[in-house]
Amino acid sequence: MPTNREIHLASRPQGWPTEDTFRLVETDVPTPGPGQIVVRNQYMSVDPYMRGRMNDVKSYVPPFALDAPLDGGAIGEVVASEAPDVAVGDTVLHNLGWREYAVLGATSARKVDPSLAPVSAYLSVLGMTGLTAYAGLLEVAAMKPGETVFVSAAAGSVGSLVGQIAKLKGAGRVVGSAGTAAKVQRLKALGFDAAFDYHDGPVRESLREAAPDGIDVYFDNVGGDHLEAAISALNLHGRVAICGMIAQYNDTEPPAAPRNLAMVIGKRLTLRGFLVNDHGHLREEFVRDVAGWLREGQLSYDETIIEGIDNAPAAFLGLLRGENLGKMLVRL
């Protein structure tokens, strides 16, 4: 067996993580026990929610352990198997990223067909990222045809799909915000009706210009100013699907909160936080829709791919700084 390289959590960050938050560790690749497989990871995912897991606080998933490998979505090829249903050469999706070789029970892996789509797509448009966009927009926010949808971090992996799916499902108008002029250009190319760089002025004003008749749905990846602006812009019976609040993940002080929250009463707004885990019942419908759109060329997905396990910390830090277009992945 070759040597495995993996990334450990070296220290818990206060505020922004740095390279010192991580440590590259070499280990042997263990031989699989009964029912286990060994996967040579081809791609691993870095996601904003991982920042929360670096803190030692109770949450919906346990915190990462110090001096142990991080984990997260990954896809790779089976190189050894002691499980009857999985063969060497199979491609599997699993949750032991941040390492070159993963050893896990076969029941914790899901076989995928690498001939149907590039394997990276199973970590982005066809995976949790895509389902997050689909479920948040259509189930949590219950978008209806003709409505106006606003999404923040719109050039990111989830946001860019939210905007496109909204159009494909009949939204009347789709508005996105992003952090650079290039991303704003990309959003327009993806079919967004309007897009703005949130650095160009108060979000509230940019949103009012982009959606003069207000919005019906806000898909929140950001929190903070964006959420406050959305609450002001929402029409009667508007809905907010709260997917993430990346603007505040590195705050050391309690973050500013929307000071116009009382508007939820008169406007009868619904704000709903969600995790994709609760929406697995939509998977079949999601795969059918998304595979169809991809086949017809109606849905684009961007990937920003960083090379090598040693650059995985840099990929994660770049994600937090918004350096990605679409899904941020590490090729191993």
Next chain:
Amino acid sequence: MPTNREIHLASRPQGWPTEDTFRLVETDVPTPGPGQIVVRNQYMSVDPYMRGRMNDVKSYVPPFALDAPLDGGAIGEVVASEAPDVAVGDTVLHNLGWREYAVLGATSARKVDPSLAPVSAYLSVLGMTGLTAYAGLLEVAAMKPGETVFVSAAAGSVGSLVGQIAKLKGAGRVVGSAGTAAKVQRLKALGFDAAFDYHDGPVRESLREAAPDGIDVYFDNVGGDHLEAAISALNLHGRVAICGMIAQYNDTEPPAAPRNLAMVIGKRLTLRGFLVNDHGHLREEFVRDVAGWLREGQLSYDETIIEGIDNAPAAFLGLLRGENLGKMLVRL
């Protein structure tokens, strides 16, 4: 016709209203035109939402006009009628309170049977107040049997009904907060499992003691600290029905907002603002339930009654200061 006395809005308050916000004006009672009735009001309601209508801002109901009578829920006896379906002597519910005599189109009044309940009850437990509690708890927050419910301003008109209805509908535990020791005592007499005075310490700590296993539903009448504490205490998939935010109605600066709002994601919380107007479809079920509970002696309702139109401003100011137990009414 006798003289009518009514209360006008004399000035728009900055911060807390005062007696100078109001002006008592004497007018003649107009004679009714075709289709109109004249009502001698017996009771009028003062409600927290009226504070918002004193500001000159766009909202779900238009602001009160300066130098014109205020309005709001009232009940009284018809003393003149030019409408075929309404007779002198009928008791009607309508929206022209803040005056001794109201002249209105008969279609804007609803006849009620004064033999079924004291007429004041149509402005409290059997009226909008009761329906607000019922719809907010059972439809907006979708309380299920066995759940733990927390309600703020729990000794107020809506809150005291929320707590009792929760118990009657099978809540496992009901917790209320109020602003005096006497109110806390009253909540315990009404069957609340736990109650605390929010002046006695941080709401978050008092709530944790009162509901050590967390809460599933929060019925918010207050906003501010209470909402923040509730978000911290809510269990997975918890729901907040946002009915009012009285803590901040007189603020001149943007109010503090819950700084733990990001918890809505991991806990998959739903926060929903509502107005009773949207829930009229529940009225029949509501009346059946509430009338039954009243008949069986299972539901109590408190009323704080102030005498005379000249004391209506004091009644409203007292309401904002929390001087009422249950529904605050003015007897005319």
